[in-house]
Amino acid sequence: QVQLVESGGGLVQAGDSLTLSCAASGDITTITGMGWYRQGPGNQREVVANIGYDGVPTYGYSGQGRYTISKASAKNSVYLQMNNLNPEDTAVYYCNMYIYQEFKSGPAGMTFWGKGTQVTVSS
Numbered sequence: 755q756v757q758l759v760e761s762g763g764g765l766v767q768a769g770d771s772l773t774l775s776c777a778a779s780g781d782i783t784t785i786t787g788m789g790w791y792r793q794g795p796g797n798q799r800e801v802v803a804n805i806g807y808d809g810v811p812t813y814g815y816s817g818q819g820r821y822t823i824s825k826a827s828a829k830n831s832v833y834l835q836m837n838n839l840n841p842e843d844t845a846v847y848y849c850n851m852y853i854y855q856e857f858k859s860g861p862a863g864m865t866f867w868g869k870g871t872q873v874t875v876s877s
Contacts, residue, residue, distance in 0.1 A: 755780050755781065756778060756779070756780035756781060756782060756853055756855070756866050757778070757779050757780050758776055758777070758778050758849050758850075758851060758866050758867060758868035758869075759776065759777055759779070759868060759869075760774060760775065760776045760847065760848070760849045760868045760869070760870060760871040761774070761775050761776075761777075761871060762774040762775050762871060763847060763871030763872045763873045764872075764873070764874070765874045765876065766839055766873070766874070766875055766876070767875070767876050767877075768839060768840050768841060768875055768876065768877050769838055769839065769840075770839050770875070771835070771836060771837045771838070771839065772835075772836045772839060772873060773833060773834065773835050773836070774790065774833065774834040774836070774847055774849075774871060774873075775831060775832075775833050776788075776790075776831060776832050776833075776849030776851075776868055777829065777830060777831045778830040778831070778851055778853065778866070779830065781855050781856075782830060782853055782854075782855065783853075783854045783855055783856050783861060784807075784853070784854040785807075785827070785830060785851050785852065785853050785854075786806070786807045786852050786853075786854065786863065787804060787805070787806055787807065787851065787852040788804070788805050788823075788825055788832035788849075788850070788851045788852075789801065789802070789803060789804035789805065789823070789832070789849075789850045789851075790802040790803050790804075790817070790821075790823060790832070790834045790847055790848070790849060790850070791847070791848045791850055792816065792843075792845035792846065792847045792848065792873075793845055793846050793848070793870075794842075794844060794845035795844070795845075797845070799848070800814060800815075800816055801814035801816075801817075802814055802816055802817040802821060802823075802834065802847070803817040803821055803822075803823035803834065804823070805823045805824070805825050805832065809825065811823045811824075820836060820837045820838050820839075821834060821835065821836050821837070822834070822835040822837075823835075832849060832851070834847070836873075839873075839875045840875060840877075841875045841876065841877050842875075843873060843875050844873060844874050844875050845872075845873060846870040846871065846872050846873075847870060847871050847872075847873055848867055848868055848869075848870045849867070849868035850865060850866070850867055850868075851865070851866050852864070852865050852866075853865075853866055
C-alpha cells in the first residue's frame with residue numbers, strides 16, 4: 755500500500771515563510787506527477803502547484819508569485835516553499851502524487867492523497 759505524509763504546517767504570522775514537505779512510502783514503482791492543493795474554510799479544494807516527472811513546475815492562481823514547488827525524486831518527496839504568507843493562505847494543504855505500482859497484470863497508475871497539514875496565518 756502507498757502512504758503520503760505531509761509535514762511542516764503550523765501557526766505563523768503574516769509575512770512569515772513556511773516550507774511544507776510530503777513523502778511517499780510503500781509499494782512504489784514510479785512517481786510521474788506531484789502536487790499541492792489547499793482547502794480553506796468554506797472553500798473548495800484548489801490547486802496550488804504541480805511538478806512533473808521532468809521537474810517542470812506549474813502554478814495555480816493561488817500559488818503564483820509567492821510559492822515554489824520542488825521535489826526530491828530519490829526520496830519520493832515534494833516540497834512547497836511559501837513566502838510572505840497572509841491570512842488568506844490559511845487552509846489545509848494536501849499533497850497529491852500520481853504513482854505507478856507493479857501488479858501481476860502489469861503496471862498501473864493512480865492518484866494518491868495525503869491527509870493534509872494545517873497552515874494558519876494570523877494577521
